[in-house]
Amino acid sequence: MAKIPINLSTGTIEQNSEIIVGIDLGTTNSLVAYIKDGKAVAVKDENGKRTLVPSVIHFGPDEVIVGDPARKKLITHPEKTIYSVKRLMGKSYKDVNSFENYLSYKIIDEDQDALVKIQVDEKFYSPIELSAEILKALKKRIETRLNKSIQKAVITVPAYFNDTQRQATRDAGKLAGLDVLRIINEPTAASLAYGIGLDQNEDRKIVVYDLGGGTFDVSILQIQQGIFEVLSTNGDTFLGGDDFDKKIIDYWIEDRQVDRVKFKENKSYRQRVRLSAEEAKKILSSAELYKADDLSISLSKFNELIKPLIDRTIEACEIALKDSNLKKEEISNVIMVGGSTRVPLIKSSVSSFFDQQVNDKIDPDEVVALGAAIQGDILAGNQKGMLLLDVTPLSLGIETVGGLMDVIIPRNNKVPARVGRNYTTSVDGQKNLKVSVYQGERDMVSDNRKLGEFILSGIPPMPAGIPKIEIQFILDADGILVVKASELRSGISQNIEIRSQYGLSEEEMGKMLLDSFKHAEEDLAKRALLEARNEANNVILSSKKFIDHNKTLLTKEETATLIEMTKDLEMAAKSEDKDAINHKMETLNNYSRPLAERALDHAISDALKGKEL
Structure with a gap:
């Protein structure tokens, strides 16, 4: 067995190991970066132009495509083109149902508390599987550039991501064939990109204001002797550039520049409008007016629309500052992260709140990936004097x-x-x-x-x-x-x-680790099947209880249909086909939902009989 260049008893990396890349897995765009001649660089596309890979996945008849080619399919094949997956990571349906109307693809609402699933044709995908496709594309991009195999990565997540979301990100990395050595917070990565924390004698308190496509967070960090401590964090997992686009769309609908009914019913039209709103937002970062395809909006109107959203981010800054027990004058740097921070009103609002100029010298789209690459270099032992804490060798x-x-x-x-x-x-x-x-x-x-x-x-x-x-x-x-x-x-x-x-022993640990990568796809398929079965068994139990408790309310036809659908689901749950189980579950849920609502209305009506409101 080949020796892995990881010291698995301490979690450190042996010298002369392969490159450890940094990955920013973003809501709107993703990037991969590495250290070249001592400097962090983001990897560009084959034309040497763009470092950003749109976080968009399209399921074609014969292949899955990611990035710019997939983005072009948003209008022509909206129901088979998935975007904003990061918003769904580790989330249940009830966490995201308010956002569903602005998506062109189908989210399954079988169980309010179950982790969300996305349906494309007759197949069901988890956000982990979809994120893995983006990570595979990034892995392929850097392997093509360097002409060598890449196995190890540091992946960034928002500071507020919970354990479920972090584990989902790790699982996506494993499924993409990557050994995820660290999941690090995006503000920590951004700080490293600016060189903050590399000097052992440094003692700084900084703010990282991160407004991406789908998420916002503000973090206040204290950096002492190369150790990063998050003093406070605040934000909103459902606030970002996508919401600026939504404000523009809503304005166009109200102003009758966009047909409300057509927007609701025609997915291709909806995507065309959404992409126009995104373009308008970008144009208005350097112009006074956007006008194209019979759609227009002025900078002053745009600022008026987004001010309440920006105010929410400033309120979050205020709370984070209070929670950190620091005063504004103690903050040495305010670092701007995320493409949405290019909006002039954001820069001026944040500068005004913290009473200092914001720091956006490094491309705000690239800064997190560059910092992740620096963290990878530290783990590789190439940054002398940096503290590498002991870690758990296996999960x-x-x-x-x-x-x-x-x-x-x-x-x-x-x-x-x-x-x-x-x-x-x-x-x-x-x-x-x-x-x-x-x-x-x-x-x-x-x-x-x-x-x-x-x-x-x-x-x-x-x-x-x-x-x-x-x-x-x-x-x-x-x-x-x-x-x-x-x-x-x-x-x-x-x-x-x-x-x-x-x-x-170290060798036994190494074998367990190698086995996990060798069987990643097979393991995920097993997990997905078992989770579908577990969920189906809960739905079957609920369905049987519902039929039993509501015999007088249901017609004979309704009862017969429910019994038949429940039996169909029981049969599917015994099969090895995860998609068939999900499909039968969706069918039963769609049929039973209006019946459950009717039963609830009846129960409330019964409870209120003879009472005055």
Whole structure:
């Protein structure tokens, strides 16, 4: 077996290892960068012009295309062309349903709490699979440029991304054939790009104002002796340049420059208008008027429309500053990140709030990817004097329904670490919960290494889904892992202690890691099938309860149809076809939704009988 140039017992990279690239996986555009002759550079397209790869995926009859060629399909094939995937990462349907009307592709709303799925024809995709396509395109771009294979990467995420979103980003990297050595915060990457944090004697407090296509966040960092600490962060996962475009579209509809009905019903027309609004926003960064294709808007009108959105970002800056316990005069730099910060009103508003000129000397589209490349160079051991903290050599997690591995502390996470995640029961009246702890990189626990298990007993009997069970992983600097389970409503708890390094040699760790990449696609397919089955079983149970509880409200035809559709879903759930399960689930949900609404109206009407409002 070939020796991997990772020191898996410490998480550090051996000298003379291959290039570790930096990737900014963005909502609107993505980039890949690397260190060339000691300087971070973003990789351009084959024509040597653009560094940006539009985060757009198109599913053609024979191939999946990404970037500029896919972007051209937004108008001609809108229902098969996916964009703004980052907004969907680690999200459930209820998190994104308000945004759905502005998408041209289909989001599935089978379960308000289940992670969102995107439907293209008869196939269903997760945001992880879609993001992996973008990462594959970036990997191919840099491999073509350097004429060598690239395996290792640092990928950036917004500072506010939660564990689920970070793990989804890691999974997307793995599926693209990348060993994701670090998930780092975008503001940290931006700081590194400006050289802040490279000097060990430096002590600075900085603001990173990051307004991209779909997300906004402001972070206040303290950098001391090369260590980055996020003092505070604030923002909005649903505020960005896309929302500026939406303001322009809404204005054009109100002003009757855009046909409201046609915009709602014709996907190609909707995309054409959306792209015109995006163009208008860009033109108005350096002009007083946009006019094209019978559509027009002035800079003053644009500023008037977006001012409430900019005010929201300034309010977030105010909260972040207050939370950091700093005064404006203590801030040494205000760094601007994201293409949307090119809007003049944003620059002037942020400058005015912080009482200093903003720093946007480095291309705001490229700054995060460049910083990620610098972080990769640090991990490669090429930046002397930079502190590289100890990290977990392999992921740690627990077994969930169907034998799936749910990662709680991912590989390469800094040590010490304390991470908690909430779970619930899957059976009515469940009194005991077995917590099985595993180490490894595969999606099925059967392919990972079991470290131990314990029983959380004495859970008060409640309906499935009601108990609130928190699982905490506490990993100290010596590698001792304590796993604690608590039922938060009753206060009962149990824990287990697992000793350092868990008896694995470096070679065994290396083999586990290599296996995870070799089987990444197969593992994701297994996980998707099991998750579809688990979700289907919940829907089947709910459907049977609904039929039983509403016999008097349903007609014979409705009852017969529901029973038949439920049986169809039961049959599909036994198959190996994830898309067939999702399709039958969608069919049943679409049919039962109006019936459930009718039953709810009836229940409310019954409850209010004889009462005055």
